[in-house]
Amino acid sequence: MHLGTEGFVDHAKHALQDAPLQEALHLLTTHFAPRRVEAMAALGNAEELRTQARAIKEHTIAHLDRYLEQFVAQLTRLGVQVHWADDAAEARAIITSIAEGVNAKVVVKGKSMTTEEIELNGHLEAEGYTVVETDLGEYIIQLAGEAPSHIIAPAIHKTRKQIAELLHDKLQTPYTEVIPEMTQIARRSLRQQFLRADVGITGVNFAIAETGSVVIVTNEGNGRLSSTMPKVHVAVMGMEKVIPRLADLSVMLKVLTNSATGQKISSYVTMMTGPRRSHDLDGPEALHVVILDNGRTSILRSANREALYCLRCGACLNVCPIYQNIGGHAYGWVYPGPIGAVLTPLLVGLEGASDLPRASTLCGACREACPVKINIPHMLLQLRQELVETKGGSHWSEKRLFSLWAWMMQRPRWYGWATKLAALAHVPLAREGWVGKLPPPFHGWTQSRDFKAPAAMSFRQRWQQTLQHESETVGEPRQ
Amino acid sequence: MSTQEVFLSRIRRALQGRADTPHAAHGEAALPASILESAEAIRARLHHQRAALVARLQDELRAVGGQVVWVKSAAEATRYVTQLAREYEADLVVRWEDDLLKMLEVDAALQEQGVEVRTAAPPLEDPEAMAEQRRNLRDLLARADIGLSGADYVIAETGTLALSTLPGQMRGVSLLPPVHVAVVKPSQIVGTMADCLAMLQDEGRADLPERLTSCVSFITGPSRTGDIELSLTIGVHGPGELHLIILDDRSDTES
Numbered sequence: 001m002h003l004g005t006e007g008f009v010d011h012a013k014h015a016l017q018d019a020p021l022q023e024a025l026h027l028l029t030t031h032f033a034p035r036r037v038e039a040m041a042a043l044g045n046a047e048e049l050r051t052q053a054r055a056i057k058e059h060t061i062a063h064l065d066r067y068l069e070q071f072v073a074q075l076t077r078l079g080v081q082v083h084w085a086d087d088a089a090e091a092r093a094i095i096t097s098i099a100e101g102v103n104a105k106v107v108v109k110g111k112s113m114t115t116e117e118i119e120l121n122g123h124l125e126a127e128g129y130t131v132v133e134t135d136l137g138e139y140i141i142q143l144a145g146e147a148p149s150h151i152i153a154p155a156i157h158k159t160r161k162q163i164a165e166l167l168h169d170k171l172q173t174p175y176t177e178v179i180p181e182m183t184q185i186a187r188r189s190l191r192q193q194f195l196r197a198d199v200g201i202t203g204v205n206f207a208i209a210e211t212g213s214v215v216i217v218t219n220e221g222n223g224r225l226s227s228t229m230p231k232v233h234v235a236v237m238g239m240e241k242v243i244p245r246l247a248d249l250s251v252m253l254k255v256l257t258n259s260a261t262g263q264k265i266s267s268y269v270t271m272m273t274g275p276r277r278s279h280d281l282d283g284p285e286a287l288h289v290v291i292l293d294n295g296r297t298s299i300l301r302s303a304n305r306e307a308l309y310c311l312r313c314g315a316c317l318n319v320c321p322i323y324q325n326i327g328g329h330a331y332g333w334v335y336p337g338p339i340g341a342v343l344t345p346l347l348v349g350l351e352g353a354s355d356l357p358r359a360s361t362l363c364g365a366c367r368e369a370c371p372v373k374i375n376i377p378h379m380l381l382q383l384r385q386e387l388v389e390t391k392g393g394s395h396w397s398e399k400r401l402f403s404l405w406a407w408m409m410q411r412p413r414w415y416g417w418a419t420k421l422a423a424l425a426h427v428p429l430a431r432e433g434w435v436g437k438l439p440p441p442f443h444g445w446t447q448s449r450d451f452k453a454p455a456a457m458s459f460r461q462r463w464q465q466t467l468q469h470e471s472e473t474v475g476e477p478r479q
Numbered sequence: 480m481s482t483q484e485v486f487l488s489r490i491r492r493a494l495q496g497r498a499d500t501p502h503a504a505h506g507e508a509a510l511p512a513s514i515l516e517s518a519e520a521i522r523a524r525l526h527h528q529r530a531a532l533v534a535r536l537q538d539e540l541r542a543v544g545g546q547v548v549w550v551k552s553a554a555e556a557t558r559y560v561t562q563l564a565r566e567y568e569a570d571l572v573v574r575w576e577d578d579l580l581k582m583l584e585v586d587a588a589l590q591e592q593g594v595e596v597r598t599a600a601p602p603l604e605d606p607e608a609m610a611e612q613r614r615n616l617r618d619l620l621a622r623a624d625i626g627l628s629g630a631d632y633v634i635a636e637t638g639t640l641a642l643s644t645l646p647g648q649m650r651g652v653s654l655l656p657p658v659h660v661a662v663v664k665p666s667q668i669v670g671t672m673a674d675c676l677a678m679l680q681d682e683g684r685a686d687l688p689e690r691l692t693s694c695v696s697f698i699t700g701p702s703r704t705g706d707i708e709l710s711l712t713i714g715v716h717g718p719g720e721l722h723l724i725i726l727d728d729r730s731d732t733e734s
Contacts, residue, residue, distance in 0.1 A: 023554050032709075055511055068487060069483075090481060137704075159708065176500070183714070188713070190716065220716045222715075228654060245679070246679070249672070267702055269696075269697035269701075270694065272693065273692070274693070281609075281613055281646075293489070301496050451710055
């Protein structure tokens with residue numbers, strides 16, 4: 001597995017120096033986040049919808065075995081071929097053998113994070129298949145040989161100029177920086193692939209247990225074409241994608257698209273129930289559904305179960321002060337941002353991704369933005385705790401410092417003296433209220449950020465004064 | 480490869496093993512109640528809101544770049560389609576087998592101005608002929624200039640068309656040609672996605688999975704992307720133009 005998760009700090013430093021990336025990230029944050037806020041406000045009942053969506057996910061995941069069983073029973077009845085994959089390798093083997101079974105040459109793909117997770121493209125290509133990503137963003141980064149940097153805007157890290165050069169270079173088409181022209185170039189090139197392809201692979205946004213339907217949400221139509229034109233459609237889903245009833249779809253769709261792009265609904269929502277029927281003139285003659293575990297059962301078992309409620313809308317990325325500054329690649333794996341900082345260690349193991357749970361200010365913006373109210377900060381703290389416990393605890397000096405702190409917190413007089421002393425000690429170090437460099441052993445704190453100098457008057461002092469002042473003006477002691 | 484038994488029993492163990500973990504406070508919220516309205520009840524409820532629904536539908540669909548026209552007669556609808564064909568210099572129109580479209584007699588009008596019109600009524604019995612039809616359809620759709628369809632429902636709240644596949648009503652008509660035109664009656668307008676799903680659920684007589692056809696496409700405006708510098712661009716893979724014709728010729732018994 002290709003993991004860049006251990007290089008987080010270096011990647012983040014590079015990202016901060018990357019001018020085009022910074023420009024793109026600025027664009028992103030000023031685009032998606034306010035749209036989501038506006039769209040949710042316009043709904044009028046966003047809070048109620050989030051509560052309902054959360055309840056649907058909570059309930060389904062708590063009875064996941066039952067709903068998967070129901071879903072698969074319906075699929076089987078409809079003539080869909082169901083495959084169970086314990087891990088990425090099994091999923092890849094299943095998909096490869098499906099392609100082999102129909103003598104496929106060209107495989108087209110709709111946008112899917114799950115197939116990124118199992119690193120499908122490289123393996124199919126190694127087996128000799130031509131694999132074509134058809135989502136415009138995914139197509140661009142495939143041409144560039146890069147990984148997606150955002151869940152729903154995979155090529156957000158590339159500028160228009162870079163993309164223009166890429167298309168000109170790789171497709172030998174006339175150079176243009178006009179976005180609609182670039183889009184038409186991609187349309188023409190990809191349309192040929194759609195018509196040639198033998199197998200279409202897509203992800204799944206929702207799997208409806210009651211009906212055996214697979215639902216795909218796209219804006220471009222890549223999901224529709226990938227699931228309509230080739231004779232075989234393979235839908236790859238994480239096992240957590242199931243929802244109980246057809247009626248639940250309206251709630252889930254609303255929170256998903258409003259959170260992701262601020263759209264009331266995306267251009268295309270495609271609900272497929274079985275392969276084409278005998279009287280249908282188009283649609284795939286065979287439909288395969290691959291249900292993937294790949295570490296999800298261990299999340300189910302853990303205290304971080306709610307990570308499985310994630311709809312992959314990307315809202316938490318857009319509001320995260322860390323993501324806003326470093327972008328997606330620094331996280332080192334397919335799922336970036338706050339939810340990635342949780343999912344990656346849970347799916348690939350904490351040892352390989354120990355920096356990620358620390359890559360957060362715990363400000364809580366992600367939780368506020370989440371359409372299913374996932375408490376990401378809580379899970380990050382839990383992972384940090386686990387890190388401390390498994391890595392044999394923190395440095396002795398840190399432990400000593402905190403036990404001293406605890407001792408002082410229990411002795412108000414000592415605490416008062418210590419804060420006064422600290423304030424005095426900062427006077428020669430501070431410049432305009434900030435300390436740029438602390439002396440050892442505290443220098444680590446100021447390595448990458450300034451330290452706010454303690455106020456001249458401490459809170460306790462001010463509190464005392466306020467009490468005194470009030471008792472003087474009101475003329476009687478407060479109750 | 481894993482099996483259903485192995486896979487699901489692992490999940491069961493994980494769900495049961497939950498009590499051993501220190502933070503066992505996972506929610507197990509009950510499903511929100513889903514009040515299943517009958518198609519009948521929805522129609523009765525929406526009947527009185529018709530004017531508001533139409534206004535909302537127009538606003539929403541226009542906001543996402545779709546065109547909405549309200550016509551009073553079949554002749555007017557036909558004129559709109561032939562006008563479009565002229566505008567786009569269309570050579571080939573592929574259309575659904577659909578009663579409403581047949582009633583418009585749009586074929587003759589288009590042919591009169593030199594536009595080829597193709598439909599595909601599937602020969603159900605003969606698999607050979609069926610395979611032939613399918614191949615032909617692919618070629619036709621790949622070069623069609625306009626796709627002409629009906630729709631099952633139109634959702635006012637979001638400006639969304641819901642199209643179910645049926646014999647002669649192909650997915651590709653609303654997907655491959657650069658222009659998609661859909662014709663509906665006012666009685667097909669519903670308020671919300673929830674209404675639409677309830678209608679789909681109640682419509683048929685058979686069990687639910689059979690009631691849903693192999694594909695229901697919910698279409699809201701033209702195909703779009705923001706993948707290059709988040710700049711909204713129309714017509715990536717699907718049609719770059721979507722026209723909805725609402726035919727209110729008072730023949731609509733339900734409205």
